[in-house]
Amino acid sequence: MDITKNLKKPERVEFILNRLQELYPEPPIPLDHKDPYTLLVAVLLSAQCTDERVNQVTPHLWQLADSPADMAKIPVEDIQAVIRPCGLSPQKAKAISKLSQILIDEHSGEVPDDIDALEKLPGVGHKTASVVMSQAFGVPAFPVDTHIHRLAQRWGLTNGKNVTQTEKDLKRLFPKDRWNALHLQIIYYGREYCSARRCDGTVCDICRTCYPARKHPKKVHKP
The missing domain is CATH 1.10.1670.10 (Helix-hairpin-Helix base-excision DNA repair enzymes (C-terminal))
Structure with missing residues (x-):
């Protein structure tokens, strides 16, 4: 050469x-999580925020709720108060609340392993959906x-x-x-x-x- x-x-x-x-x-996957739902929320929070900051915030969020059924019961204001250090907290809190309810209503409380379905969730763009497909479900993305x-x-x-x-x-x-x-x-x-x-x-x-x-x-x- x-x-x-x-x-x-x-x-x-x-x-x-x-x-x-x-x-x-x-x-290693840089965002701490324990299942597809916690990964989805962590990736959503990482928009315009460092992975390190997200990993500092999510343990406090999971104390509030770590499943769609539990998260849907939490007032948006309480979610926002916890995730404020990640930036864009009003939009992100609303998205987390809404997507949690949609997962309950339309996907039996589970994160779908389908990129089109993921991209329809509030606050979930193509990159976020691709991360979940690859890191949660092992689908090439x-x-x-x-x-x-x-x-x-x-x-x-x-x-x-x-x-x-x-x-x-x-x-x-x-x-x-x-x-x-x-x-x-x-x-x-x-x-x-x-x-x-x-x-x-x-x-x-x-x-x-x-x-x-x-x-x-x-x-x-x-x-």
């Missing part, structure tokens, strides 16, 4: 797969957040202007049986080595290996 030339896309894909597997052979979107551009895996296009590109490039672990591996790598501040496309191991000839920071399109 000529270390003075940038890798071609198939070479980048192979290197990224191997390197991330070396670094994170069994990536590739949730793309802003961090994965950033790294995919730095690594030349997409030129998409939004997370929807980036998801399509990544699904096309990587084996389906690696999607669930890979999206977690990319998140962990982005936090540890290729964050928005610590790397500009020329600093971390993967960026330098894939693009050794890159001399200037890689501009990325925010979703």
